[in-house]
Amino acid sequence: MxxxxxxxxxxxxxxxxxxxxxxxxxxxxxxxxxxxxxxxxxxxxxxxxxxxxxxxxxxxxxxxxxxxxxxxxxxxSPQVRDGRRREINARLELGATLCGLGYHGIIKLLGALNLPPPTQQQKYSETQEVILNYVEKCQEQSMIAAVEEAIAETGGARELTVSGDGAWLTRGHTSVHGVSALCSTTKRPKFLDTTWSSKKCIKCQGSSGGMEKEMIHEMFCRSLAKYNTRYVSYVGDGDAKVHKYLVDNPPYPDIDIKKLEDTNHFAKRMLNRIMKIKRENKNKILSDGKRFSGKGRMTDGHVIKFKIYFAKAIRENKTDLNKLYQSSWAIFNHHYSTNEEPMHDWCDPKWCKYLQAESLGQSFSCSKISIPRACLDMIKPVFEELCSHTSLARVVDGGTQNANEAYHSLLWTMIPKHRYCSSKILRTGLGLSTIIFNEGYEALNKIFTSIFLSMGYYSTQCLRKLDVLRSSRTSKTKNKHLKRAKTTTTVAASTASTESDEFPYTPNEENYDSIVNDITLELNDIALELSDDDITDVYEAGGDD
CATH class of the missing domain: 2.20.25 (N-terminal domain of TfIIb)
Structure with missing residues (x-):
């Protein structure tokens, strides 16, 4: 050794x-x-x-x-508690699921270690059934605790806001199995309910989109029976199928489910809409005789910053529709201003240099901050669409699906998308992911001590170390994204204008939790997308190496 x-x-x-x-x-x-x-x-x-x-x-x-x-x-090896199986084989199967190894993967691993192969597939499947029963019991306990925690945070009200999302297990071809989960929108999100479906089941057959809405509807319908709780608001992405299905098939007779937009998805529409206009009109001559983009015109840096400012306005004002409306239009008006027609009424003196200069009795030239009006007139319809009272009302009290994305990334470490798995393995991975996300790896102690005669020294040390490593990795990830957000924001500002007066958007620890999932600037493609590394909450549940 x-x-x-x-x-x-x-x-x-x-x-x-x-x-x-x-x-x-x-x-x-x-x-x-x-x-x-x-x-x-x-x-x-x-x-x-x-x-x-x-x-x-x-x-x-x-x-x-x-x-x-x-x-x-x-x-x-001793026998497990039910007396029919050997502990070492059950530990192997539980560990294989945690690592994302299938039956043939185990054969390869044991062969490389010069160890005998696992039990025959029939016995392997029988042991999986036993493990699944214990996992699902512990999963239910974890979800019940998460529900009560969410209720306590809302002051005892048993009407909760949840975020939901579905996912499918294979890439590149039709998936047989799908999963869906509902997560609380508390300060520390936890998963309240999960379900799965299979196209091999007669009841579940249908399109992927149809199965997702039915799975979420199923979890809404059983919330009263399971937790004596109702889900009154639903945070989802731009896909309206799920909410429409909840409205057309109300899970509670006296409540209309309120749809709340995912603020990250909503803010990203600003970037997508403007970039589409920029692509379609790159050679068009505008009313002032010049092109839409180029030096001194609408640059990629401007487009990126518009999205950043819009996301910032939503985060800071999502509880007040009027303030949100004014803050959103302040972005447009600030750059539309000229010396002859300043439009800074809704600007914030904290970042608007025009208002700062005015308060000191000094003059300020709007030419430093303005973008040619001909360019802004081209993108004004985007602001009219996204920044209307009707549109912004969809993100008031809204949340994000960051926790759902983090949960999926953890699940895929146990149920890799590149291979098929049985429904038993899927349900086991779903249960383990829920427990780990909600409580950490050490919460698996309950499963180990239920199945085996004892937890085991190295198993205890391993789960404890995994939680320490996860916390350490989360801290490193925060610092990495914080540094990248600062760097790319500076680059965007430099790309837009070397002298422009812009919002002082420097991420800090106070607003980092929202920023790290909201902003990943890919300046090469000018596409503000979430990468695999970025789709994570501050609580990084997954990411096993």
């Missing part, structure tokens, strides 16, 4: 260290036996071992003394 990679332990120092599994070469075991005395003839043991029974990784080995014929039995 390499002492640099693992601290040395004295097994005599703690009883817990006896509760471990070891990989020992058979020759080493025989060498140890030859240094012991036979219990019958009291002579140094000399004989031969034979494998009496093998079931997966479990072995029953007999050591026969050549002098007296005495047989010493070695059982390599």
């Amino acid at each position: 390499d002492s640099s990679s693992s601290p040395s332990v004295n097994i005599d120092e703690a009883d817990d260290l006896l509760d471990i599994n070891l990989i020992i070469h058979m020759k080493s075991l025989i060498s140890l036996m030859k240094q012991t005395l036979c219990s019958e003839c009291n002579c140094l043991w000399d004989g031969s071992p034979s494998i009496k029974t093998r079931n997966g990784l479990y072995m029953h080995v007999e050591f026969v003394c050549s002098n007296c014929g005495c047989i010493t039995h070695l059982y390599s």
Whole structure:
């Protein structure tokens, strides 16, 4: 053993260290036996071992003394609590699901380690069924605790706002299995309910979009029976199918489900709309005789910053529609202003240099901040569409689906999209993901102690370390994205104008939680998209290496 990679332990120092599994070469075991005395003839043991029974990784080995014929039995693993299976095989299957390994992946791993193959597939599937039962019980307990926590945060009201999203398990072809989950919108989001569907099921057959809305509707309908709670508001992306289905098929007779927009998706429309206008009119000559884009015109930096400012306005004013309306139009009016016609009535003195200069009795030239009006006239319809009272009302009290995306990324580490899995494995991964996301890896202790006679020393250490590593990785990710957000914002400002007066948008710890999921600037493509690394909440549940 390499002492640099693992601290040395004295097994005599703690009883817990006896509760471990070891990989020992058979020759080493025989060498140890030859240094012991036979219990019958009291002579140094000399004989031969034979494998009496093998079931997966479990072995029953007999050591026969050549002098007296005495047989010493070695059982390599104890039985699980139900008494029918060996603990080492059940641990292998549970660990394989946590790592995203299928049956054939386990065969490869054990083969590389010169270990015997796992149990036959039928027995493997039977053990998965046992594990699934324990996982789903612990999952239910975790979700009940999450519901009560959300109720407590809302002051005891049993009417909650939830965010929902569905996902499908395979890429590039029709998926057989789909999952959907509902998450609280509390300060520390947790998952309240999950479900799955399969196109192999007669009841579940249909299009992917249709199955998603039905899964979410199912979770709404059972909230009263499960938790004595109703979901009165739903945070979703721009797809209106789910909300329409909830309205057309009301889960509660006396409540109309309110649709709340995902603020990240909504703000990103500003960028997409303006970039579409920019692409379609790049060679068009405007009313002032010049092109739409180029130096001193509408640049990529301007477009990116419009999206950033719009997202910032939504985050800071999403509880007040009038303030949100004024803050959104302040973005347009600020740049539309001229010396002859200043339009800074709705600007904030914290960032508007015109108002700052005016308060000091100084003059300020709007030419430093303005964009040619001919260019702004081209994008004004975008502001009229997105910044109307009717449109902005959709993000008032809105939330995000960042937690749902983080949950999916954790689930895919256990149920990889590139391979097929059975419904048992899917449900097990769904349960494990819920427990880990809501409570952390150490919460899996409840599953281990329910299935096995004991948790085990190294299993305890492993789960504890995974939580520490997750917290450390989250901190590093925050710092990385914070640095990138600062850098790209500076680049965007430089691209737009070297002298422009802009919103002082420097991310800090106070607004970071929203920013890290909202802004990933890909200046090469001028596409503000969330990458695989960015689709995560500040609580980084997944990301296992």
